[in-house]
Amino acid sequence: MGIIEKEVVIRHKTGLHARPAAVFVQVANKYDSKITIIKETQEVNGKSIMGLLMLAAEHGTRVTIIAEGKDARAAVEELAGILLAEGGADFDDKEEPHETE
Amino acid sequence: MQRAGLILTTKKNPMRQNRHRTSKKQLQLKGVPAAPGIVIGRVHVFGTEELMPPKRNIAAEEIPAEIERFKKGLAETKKEIIEIEETISREMGVEHGRIFSAHLLVLEDVVLVEEVIARLKKKKRNVESIFAEVLNKYIDVLSDAKDEYLRERVSDITDVGKRILRNLMGGRRDSGLEDLSEKAIVVAYDLSPSDTAMMHKGRVLGFATDIGGRTSHTAIMAKSLEIPAVVGLENVTDVVENGDRVILDGMHGVVIVNPTKRFIEKYEKEKKRYESIEKELVELKLLPSETLDGEKVVLAGNIELPEDVASVLSHGAEGIGLYRTEYFFMNRRDLPSEEEQFNAYKSVATRIKPYYVIVRTLDLGGDKFLSQLDVPREMNPFMGWRAIRFCLARPDIFKTQLRAILRASAFGNLKLMYPMISGVEEFRQANAVVEEVKTDLKKQGIPFNENIPIGAMIEVPSAALTSDVLAKEAAFFSIGTNDLIQYSLAVDRVNEKIAYLYEPTHPAVLNLIKLIIDNGHRENISVGLCGEMAGDISLVMILLGLGLDEFSTSPIAVPEVKKIVRSVTRAQAKDIAEKVLGMQTGKQVQQFARAKLKELVPDVAGEWSEG
Numbered sequence A: 001m002g003i004i005e006k007e008v009v010i011r012h013k014t015g016l017h018a019r020p021a022a023v024f025v026q027v028a029n030k031y032d033s034k035i036t037i038i039k040e041t042q043e044v045n046g047k048s049i050m051g052l053l054m055l056a057a058e059h060g061t062r063v064t065i066i067a068e069g070k071d072a073r074a075a076v077e078e079l080a081g082i083l084l085a086e087g088g089a090d091f092d093d094k095e096e097p098h099e100t101e
Numbered sequence B: 001m002q003r004a005g006l007i008l009t010t011k012k013n014p015m016r017q018n019r020h021r022t023s024k025k026q027l028q029l030k031g032v033p034a035a036p037g038i039v040i041g042r043v044h045v046f047g048t049e050e051l052m053p054p055k056r057n058i059a060a061e062e063i064p065a066e067i068e069r070f071k072k073g074l075a076e077t078k079k080e081i082i083e084i085e086e087t088i089s090r091e092m093g094v095e096h097g098r099i100f101s102a103h104l105l106v107l108e109d110v111v112l113v114e115e116v117i118a119r120l121k122k123k124k125r126n127v128e129s130i131f132a133e134v135l136n137k138y139i140d141v142l143s144d145a146k147d148e149y150l151r152e153r154v155s156d157i158t159d160v161g162k163r164i165l166r167n168l169m170g171g172r173r174d175s176g177l178e179d180l181s182e183k184a185i186v187v188a189y190d191l192s193p194s195d196t197a198m199m200h201k202g203r204v205l206g207f208a209t210d211i212g213g214r215t216s217h218t219a220i221m222a223k224s225l226e227i228p229a230v231v232g233l234e235n236v237t238d239v240v241e242n243g244d245r246v247i248l249d250g251m252h253g254v255v256i257v258n259p260t261k262r263f264i265e266k267y268e269k270e271k272k273r274y275e276s277i278e279k280e281l282v283e284l285k286l287l288p289s290e291t292l293d294g295e296k297v298v299l300a301g302n303i304e305l306p307e308d309v310a311s312v313l314s315h316g317a318e319g320i321g322l323y324r325t326e327y328f329f330m331n332r333r334d335l336p337s338e339e340e341q342f343n344a345y346k347s348v349a350t351r352i353k354p355y356y357v358i359v360r361t362l363d364l365g366g367d368k369f370l371s372q373l374d375v376p377r378e379m380n381p382f383m384g385w386r387a388i389r390f391c392l393a394r395p396d397i398f399k400t401q402l403r404a405i406l407r408a409s410a411f412g413n414l415k416l417m418y419p420m421i422s423g424v425e426e427f428r429q430a431n432a433v434v435e436e437v438k439t440d441l442k443k444q445g446i447p448f449n450e451n452i453p454i455g456a457m458i459e460v461p462s463a464a465l466t467s468d469v470l471a472k473e474a475a476f477f478s479i480g481t482n483d484l485i486q487y488s489l490a491v492d493r494v495n496e497k498i499a500y501l502y503e504p505t506h507p508a509v510l511n512l513i514k515l516i517i518d519n520g521h522r523e524n525i526s527v528g529l530c531g532e533m534a535g536d537i538s539l540v541m542i543l544l545g546l547g548l549d550e551f552s553t554s555p556i557a558v559p560e561v562k563k564i565v566r567s568v569t570r571a572q573a574k575d576i577a578e579k580v581l582g583m584q585t586g587k588q589v590q591q592f593a594r595a596k597l598k599e600l601v602p603d604v605a606g607e608w609s610e611g
Helices: A018-028 A049-055 A072-084 B060-092 B099-107 B110-123 B127-143 B148-168 B193-197 B217-225 B261-286 B306-314 B338-352 B387-393 B395-411 B424-443 B461-465 B467-471 B481-488 B496-501 B507-522 B540-546 B555-565 B570-581 B586-600
Strands: A002-009 A034-039 A042-045 A062-069 B027-030 B032-035 B038-045 B184-188 B204-209 B229-231 B245-249 B254-257 B298-303 B320-323 B356-360 B413-418 B454-458 B476-479 B526-529 B550-553
Touching: A002 A072, A018 A049, A018 A072, A018 B099, A034 A049, A042 A049, A042 B110, A049 B099, A049 B110, A049 B127, A062 A072, B032 B217, B038 B204, B038 B261, B060 B099, B060 B110, B060 B127, B060 B148, B099 B148, B110 B127, B127 B148, B184 B245, B193 B217, B204 B245, B217 B229, B229 B245, B245 B261, B261 B555, B298 B306, B298 B526, B298 B555, B306 B338, B306 B555, B320 B338, B320 B550, B338 B356, B338 B395, B338 B413, B387 B395, B387 B413, B387 B424, B395 B413, B395 B424, B413 B424, B413 B476, B424 B454, B424 B467, B454 B461, B454 B467, B461 B467, B461 B481, B461 B507, B467 B476, B467 B507, B476 B507, B481 B507, B507 B526, B507 B540, B507 B570, B507 B586, B540 B555, B540 B570, B540 B586, B550 B555, B570 B586
Parallel strands: B038 B184, B184 B204, B204 B229, B298 B320, B298 B550, B320 B356, B356 B413, B413 B454, B454 B476, B476 B526, B526 B550
Antiparallel strands: A002 A062, A034 A042, A034 A062, B027 B254, B032 B229, B038 B245, B245 B254
C-alpha cells in the first residue's frame, strides 16, 4: 500500500469541469486506489463527478491528487496527465508541475 | 446576432420554481426560433412537481429495505438510460447519444449515493425525499456557479434526477411526454434531450422553453423530429398555465399566449399558407430554378450546422452558398480540433454532393465572440479585430480550420471563402496561408482538391469598389449584404434607434451591388449573394435584373424565391432593375418593388407581414 501525492496546475483549457471532469472520473474509477483531490481547503473524492464539479477548479488552479492503494502510482500519473493535457490551443502559461512526493 | 442560448442566465433552480397566476390578456413573447412550423393549441406545462416528492418518516427497521429500493431504482434507471443512449445514437447520431454517458456518471456517483444512504439512516425518511434533498443541494450550488459550463450541468443532473425519482416512485410517468393524453403544446423551463427524444410525435404539437439557443440539443432534436419549437423565451413558464391557449410560430420565434380571435384567424391563415407552401414545395422542388425564358439561376441555402443539410435539400436548394463555421467555436471553452471540424465539413460535402458547398472561414468578432478567448472589448467591434483579420493574426487557429476544409475537399464539391476581405492584399495573404497548408498536406500524403475554388465575400465597401481587381484573383464572389449595408450606410445593425436607416434598397447599396456583379462578370466569375437580402421576396426581381448568378438564403426561403424566379423573364427583371437604379430614395425603390411583385407574382406577395 502506497500513498502517492502530486501537485499540479491545471493546464486543461476548460479546467476541471465539463468533459475533462467526466474523463477524469472515468479514469479514476479504473483504479482500485482511493483517489482524493484537494484544492486549498476543499477535499473531494476523485471518483465522483459531483465532487469534481463542486470543486469548480478552473484552468490555472493548483490542486493536489492523492492516491492510496496498490496502483496509486499509475493512477496519479494518468490522472495528472489529464489535468496537464491542454485540450485546445495554447494561450498562455507554461507552468511546470512539480512533485511533492 | 449574439445567441446567448446555452447559457443558463437565471438562477432559478428548475426543481423549485413556482408558477404565478396571470390574467388572461393576450401576451406576445419573443424567443429563438428552433424548428419551423405554426401550431395553435392548449398548453401542457411540463412539470417539475415530481421533484418535490412527499416526505414520509420511516422506522429504523425499514432502513435496509429503503436502501435496497434506492439501489433498485438506480439499477432500473441505468438500464433505461443505456436503452435511450442506444436508440438516440442509432436514430440521431452518436454525438446526441453521448450526452447520456454523462448521465450515467451522475447515476453511479459514489459520493452522491453514499450521501443519500448516510442521510437516510440519520433522518429516517423515505428515500425519494432524501434523494431530492441531496440533489437539490448540488443543483443550488451549481446554479450559482460563475462558470457557464458548470451551470449547464444543472440540466444534466436534473434530467437524471427526475428519472431516478420517477423510478423510485413506482415508475409512474404521469407527466412524461411519451404518453400525453391529448394533443398539446408543451411548455417547460427546459427540456432535457431525453424528454425531447421521447416525445410522442402525434401528441406534442410543438414546444416552448424558457432557456436554450438555436444550437442547443433540444433545438436540434426538435428540428429533426419536425416539431415546431421556440426556445429561449426566458419567462414562458411564468406566464402560462395548463390549458391556456397559445399560438407558437417556430419560424419567427414567437409565442402568443391567450391570443385574441383576430390573432388566431391571422395565424390560422398563415399556418395554411405555410402548409400549402410546404406542399407546393414538393412539386416546386422538382422544377428547375430558371426564369420564364429559361435562364438558369442557382438557389442555394445558408447553413450553420451539418444537420441543416437535410433542410437545404428538402427545400429544393441546389447547393450551400454559405456554411457559417462560427458555431464550432461558440459556447465552449476549448477550441475545436481539426478532426472535429474535418468530420463536419466532410459530412456536409458528402451529403450535398453533387452540389457544392461554400465554406466560409471563421467570421468571429463583431457580435460573435469566442467563449474561450479573451478578445479585448472594442469600442467599434464591427470594424475591429474580426473575421479574416483575426484569422491572419492567429495562424494557429486559421491553419487548423484550413487543414480541415482542405482535407474535406477530397470528398465532395467544396469551395472556400474568406469573410470581410477589404482589398486584394488581404486576399493574397490568406491565399499564402492556404498554400502553406497545401504544402504540408502534400508532404504528409493527405489527399485534398488541389484546385479548390477560393472566393471572397464582398461586404466591405472598399472591396466592392476594388472588386475589379479582386475579380482577377478570386474564383467567385459572394456579396454579404448584412455587413455591406451597415458599412456603406454607416448604420450599426444592432442599434435599434437607427434601425430605420438600415435600407437594403438604398441607391448606394444597389449601385455597389451592381458594381460588384459587373466587375465579377467582366472576369467571368460567378457572383452570389448570401445576406438576408437574398431572401427578401420583394427584392428578388431587382437582384435578378442586376445579373446575380446565385441566391443563397435560409433554406425555408428557397421555395418562394424559386417561385419568383420562375415567374419573370430576365428581360422583365432587367427592366425593373434599370428603373430602380434611376430612383432617388430607398423608399421609392421599395414601393416600386412591392408593386411589381404584386403584379407579377400575386400569390406570393400575400398580405402577411411579420408581427
